[in-house]
Amino acid sequence: SLITEYQKKDNGYQYFIKSALYEIFGKLIRLGTKKASDTCNKIPTSLKIVRRILRYIASHYTSNLTLEMIAHEFALSKSHMCHVFKNHTNQTIHQYINELRCQNAASMILNKTPLGEVYQTVGFSDYNYFSRIFKSIYGVSPKYYKELTQSQNTSLCPDKFYKQIP
Numbered sequence: 001s002l003i004t005e006y007q008k009k010d011n012g013y014q015y016f017i018k019s020a021l022y023e024i025f026g027k028l029i030r031l032g033t034k035k036a037s038d039t040c041n042k043i044p045t046s047l048k049i050v051r052r053i054l055r056y057i058a059s060h061y062t063s064n065l066t067l068e069m070i071a072h073e074f075a076l077s078k079s080h081m082c083h084v085f086k087n088h089t090n091q092t093i094h095q096y097i098n099e100l101r102c103q104n105a106a107s108m109i110l111n112k113t114p115l116g117e118v119y120q121t122v123g124f125s126d127y128n129y130f131s132r133i134f135k136s137i138y139g140v141s142p143k144y145y146k147e148l149t150q151s152q153n154t155s156l157c158p159d160k161f162y163k164q165i166p
Contacts, residue, residue, distance in 0.1 A: 049074065050088040061100050062123040067093060098133045105134060109146050
């Protein structure tokens with residue numbers, strides 16, 4: 001054993017102890033790697049689906065996204081997709097898309113992009129609907145948000161106005 005080798009201190013005992021420790025470390029590394037890969041493989045399929053949906057939305061939020069289009073993209077039923085998404089994110093796909101669009105709209109407003117351009121660029125087709133959604137998220141209309149940010153002559157962070165949706 002390692003302890004016996006250390007106590008006897010025969011010729012070359014240090015090398016024997018080092019080799020035994022290297023063997024232990026090697027086994028621990030293999031065990032750790034195996035457990036890590038097992039953990040990666042145990043990510044629920046539903047979470048993998050949600051991750052793919054989030055990436056898809058991030059790439060296409062400026063277009064006219066519909067639940068049908070997203071479900072078709074992933075070969076899922078619309079109801080199953082909505083259920084899985086809400087279970088993992090605690091919000092509907094529509095809420096998520098609207099929040100993403102409004103966050104980007106707020107950034108564009110800070111960069112002094114005209115409101116008439118902002119709502120269309122982020123994927124809204126109707127200014128009144130955009131204004132209503134923006135106000136429900138930030139607590140102020142896009143026009144008032146623009147006035148506030150430009151009158152204060154500062155770079156207000158959109159998160160200052162952002163209110164969490166339950």
